[in-house]
């Protein structure tokens with residue numbers, strides 16, 4: 001059974017089509033990644049699923065039946081993209097309030113809230129006003145609020161944005177635990193490396209349309225081709241002529257000190273290795289790899305505007 005079924009959904013805003021004939025099936029259990037560049041329509045899709053917006057065309061069903069996120073909210077935990085807590089409320093009171101809204105008794109909501117605050121390492125802030133917390137801490141509070149009622153479906157819109165690596169790791173561990181317990185997580189992100197490591201299935205959308213969909217392994221297999229990861233240890237400029245040869249290379253993501261490339265049709269990785277060695281290029285890595293989701297994303301939707309800055313190509317040791 002699908003936890004979420006999106007069938008041929010279109011949503012327009014004043015003539016702009018934010019979501020265009022989109023179909024997705026999010027199965028029960030596991031982590032489903034909704035990936036796409038800025039403005040792709042991820043948040044709009046999530047708002048449609050949550051019933052905050054209504055589709056102009058198409059149909060959305062949750063838990064195998066009709067009904068939007070609005071009237072099924074006790075079964076869903078939702079972290080919206082626009083973070084919003086009542087700034088003047090104390091952290092613990094706020095969580096208790098969110099728990100009570102979802103039908104948990106005050107005592108139980110308080111107990112669970114304290115467990116979450118401990119887990120998220122912000123228990124010392126329980127009696128502080130929300131406005132006294134940093135943005136990242138507020139995000140953790142809101143995340144806890146979305147999970148307090150132990151929902152079977154958790155929908156997280158860019159859950160890791162703005163978090164430092166340590167806090168992102170804490171949140172990631174929790175998301176993985178939720179899925180390991182058999183519950184369903186739908187998360188949106190444009191951080192491909194994270195999606196690749198966490199998600200069982202992904203849908204890549206661009207300009208409101210689906211461009212790739214399936215298990216991470218399927219999406220990689222569909223992309224096809226043979227891929228090689230290179231790391232340069234010296235004489236990088238000597239590689240340029242080899243890497244510009246269309247008989248060898250179909251496309252390349254060049255990071256300067258390293259590169260990921262797709263071999264041209266019919267070309268063998270061994271030919272590339274020979275050509276590089278003959279050109280006198282120093283290599284610290286030469287590996288036939290699966291294409292990364294990042295490479296697939298970039299190939300399908302164009303450059304990822306939020307990707308980490310590329311290392312500067314110096315031609316020197318990596």
Ligand SMILES: Nc1ncnc2c1ncn2[C@@H]1O[C@H](COP(=O)(O)OP(=O)(O)OP(=O)(O)O)[C@@H](O)[C@H]1O
Pocket residue numbers: 013014016017018036037038039040041042043044045081190
């Ligand atoms: N309420 C609205 N009114 C008008 N246009 C909107 C509205 N909501 C979204 N859009 C437009 O729809 C498109 C998709 O926006 P959406 O927020 O869904 O993208 P996104 O993939 O979540 O992007 P990001 O990663 O930048 O948050 C954008 O062009 C956006 O400007």
